[in-house]
Amino acid sequence: MKFLKYLLIFIPISIVAEFMKINPILIFIFSSLSIIPLAGFMGEATEEISIYSGPRIGGFLNATFGNATELIISFFALKQGLFDVVKASIAGSVIGNILLVLGASMFFGGIKYKIQKFNKSIVEVSSSMLLFAVIGLSIPAIFTHTVNKDLLTGRYEWLSVWISLAMFIIYLLGLYFSFYTHKDLYGSEHAEETEAKWGVSKSIIILVLATLAIALESEYLVSSVEPMTESLGLSEIFVGIIIIPIIGNAAEHSTAVLMALKNKMDVAVEIAVGSSLQIILFVAPLLVFISLLFKPMSIVFSEFELVALIVSVLIVNRVASDGESNWLEGIQLIAVYIIIAISFFI
Template sequence: MVRWLYVLLLGVPAAYIAEFLHASPLVIFILAALGLIPLAGLIGVSTEALAERVGQSVGGLLNATFGNAAEIIIGLAALAAGLPEVVRASLSGSIIGNSLLVLGMSMFFGGWKYREQRFSARQTGQYASMLTLAVIGMAIPSLLATVGESTQPGDKIIQGNQLHQMSLGISVILLLCYVAYIAYSVFGVRAAQGDLATKGSHKADSNKDSAGHSSDTHNATVERMSTTPHNNDKSSTEVKKQDKGRFAGLSHQWHTNIWFPIGLLAIATVITAFMSELLVGSIEPLTKQIGLNPFFVGLIILPIVGNAAEHFSAVTSARQNHMEISMAITAGSSIQIALLAAPLLVLAGVVIGVPLDLNFSLLEVAMFALVAGLYSIISLDGRSNWLEGLLLCAFYLILAVGTFFTPA
């Protein structure tokens, strides 16, 4: 994670101070959102550090488990606050945001620098097919609830308790699909030899999680970005040497002692839980104060907050001409939302006592189909440019403006 993001950690104590002083819900919401951005990044950094120590297979499983930890924690806090509509909107917003905003920004900044970028159409085609299947499974309850058997005279649309029970059953199936996905992509169970060879030699290989991250590649990318501009600057080099000596002991412990990343992961997760509760607690007062639509908060704002560090990783990879990594991050994160985060939150609703079903609005279902189709089309030729990225971002902004002006 880039260093300037750590400055946003000041939002954590500032949010609690604002809460103690009974500040405006808008102020609390903004401060809590800013504080959550680096916390999500710290969860990712500590998970990657653990993955390097425990080996490729177990590390991949860790990354797959904690890849969307921030979104799951925020969703649990929203459920506990009795806001299932916000949870559903945040789930769909994460999928839509990854496929439109994040991928669009990656293509724009990468394409602006390199004019045209190329990636493996075969590999991104596999991500596209998985993404399509994942969002279809997630959207089935909505289709059955809205159209279902209502085309037959005398039949009733599925609703109420039946819809919830159906969502529970589908959630279990989706989780089983996720287990199979991890078995294939992380542990290579019955995987084709060509796919395993690709994983072994590709730039985004050894520690790639289910969201398509590669800790080795990304860390090297960030390191190159931080050092390259100062290669010819002697004063900067001296400062770096001093910093290296000053933090040599801590850095050594971080790279050799497994308890350091475990401790950081535990602390970041706990603080994220508290900050998520504070953020979600300000949603209802905020919507009443300024008339903001809760659907807009869940669809646009919460996914951006929960995925901010991951979004930066995708854009950084594109800027380093690793467009395949960016494509993998965007598709893989959406797959993880559909196959892991959504089913877990549905099952957690039973424990919390707030029923959550997978009955998304027709707009969200249509967007699922659209983003899956767009990702498939983009991956066909194995090329991208800045104009494609700009249009994807513009489409996302159109959606954001439309939901912003939708009556609450």
């Protein structure tokens, strides 16, 4: 967090740039650099409030605000009708967390420690949840990609809504599982980190201000996506699946790597995999519900997005199944992410 505060200078710079309507590429860059430290402060404020509120409310707050940055950015993208960017950012967040973040954590942690261990039971539960989520996303995609478009009726439009509702319910049940009925499996690594640095009032104020500032910067960022991609010749899909998830999760990514360097792989895995679950089971359904206020968005992903998601989940299941990690496994995950990123860029 210490170095992130210096990026706050880009908040006034981005406001001036937007007011003067300068180059959209610069507006995109300035707003992106502004969001990174704001997301970090939002995450830290949530952690501080969790210390005072206890594990139950703290778990709810972490679940709600853990991916708030992506949710806010996607909300403004929905208003702009950029459905491809929204769905790409959902897929990109999941892929980035379980390949890039977990891979980097395993790599840097593995350089310092030969073998690192983590809770195998937690990974098995999270992996099965991820697999369920990917299956949930696959059904509407396979349906629409195989059925003659002329045969689709008006009732199909509600398919995404019902599937989103089912995924949202599973997410809530997963929270109940981890924070109530099987809470003994979770959170052992957090027991020693109970000393608060901020007071409750300060934490709430920082959380509110960071959220409002992210909302402002997200509007700038989203409004510059189309002209920026046209100027640079990039596809909106690439921006959504690679760039936006990295911006929104930068602070969270660095935390996971730092935990791995402290030999706390349980925490690193929880951050990477848990964040993916929040995105796919909570943020994605919520965005489908919110889209009903504007123009309904389907939860149908493109064939390649779907394949990338499935491959990511399968390789993470394989790499993390033994409850141990090393630097080579980290490199493998990062390599898969780079291959996927290059494919979307081309």
